Amino acid sequence: MGDGPVTHLVRRMESHGIVVVMPPASDPSAATVDAFSTRAARPLVVLTANRADDVYRHRFTAAHELGHLVLHGDATGDSRQEKEADAFAAEFLTPQDSILPLLPKRMDLARLAELRQVWGVSIHSLVYRCRELGLISDATTSRTYQRLRALDGQPGFIPESVANYSGEQPSLLRQAFELACKEADLSVAALAHELAWTTKRVRELLDVQEQRPVLRLVQ
Incomplete structure (x- = not known):
């Protein structure tokens, strides 16, 4: 896969034998579950429509469920396993060795918006990655999240629908x-x-x- 951005994540998962399903928003399960994975008969990931209005959240959720399949199989997901799946998703989509040289040393939302387009992850995820890799403090992280809430809906900070990305649809x-x-x-x-x-x-x-x-x- 190389060490660059993971393109067409859902189609890539399918090409390796994982069945991915996206039930419609009208499906009753979508009201209570964001995603689900199992290896009972063959690897299966269910991604509900809850995150379909934001391709970046959708991709992270898919990578999170891939993490469960790789790390946990069919074990019941406790809080520790959820954190492990999140860590897997972050490293899978933005490997430390590749993303660290590209992240701003001081918080720069315009730069993160550019990286969002290239790496296919949300700005929130990139901010957390900056904190996780020691580039910014907890206080800066908190202020940045507050600023992102204020910028929600502005150009460059608008969610993008999964419907516009064929490679992210099963x-x-x-x-x-x-x-x-x-x-x-x-x-x-x-x-x-x-x-x-x-x-x-x-x-x-x-x-x-x-x-x-x-x-x-x-x-």
């Missing part, structure tokens, strides 16, 4: 379904029946559009 399940349709004559209705789900839910999870008949006016 596609493996849909591709597998499309292949099964060709090779085994599978259909949404047949899969829904086998799973005892509604066809609507299956389409939402696979990100498959309903095929409606095309009406033509005949004069």
Whole structure:
């Protein structure tokens, strides 16, 4: 992978055999869970729509769940494991040896906004990284977070939707379904029946559009 920015994180996870799913916002689980991972049958990461309006939070959450898969398997996540997964995500997305020479020695939000675009992590995460690597004090960190709250919504500090980044949206399940349709004559209705789900839910999870008949006016 090299030591630079991790591009197309979700697609990269899928390319290594991890099934990633993004249920729609209407899914009941999205109200209580930000993300979930398991290695029960095969590595699976569920990313809910709670963070889909901010691609940087979305990527960190994906890296956090990857950390759980690598470090903890299916162990129940306690506070220690959550901190370990956060530390994994920070080092995975912004390796110390690579990011340290690029971080400002004095707090510079304009510089961090530039790094956000290149490294695909939030400014909040970069501020925390500055503190973690000893570049700024706790007091400076606190003042910076206060300033970021005041700048929220301003140009350069606006969240960016995951919908604008195809490499951060899962596609493996849909591709597998499309292949099964060709090779085994599978259909949404047949899969829904086998799973005892509604066809609507299956389409939402696979990100498959309903095929409606095309009406033509005949004069």
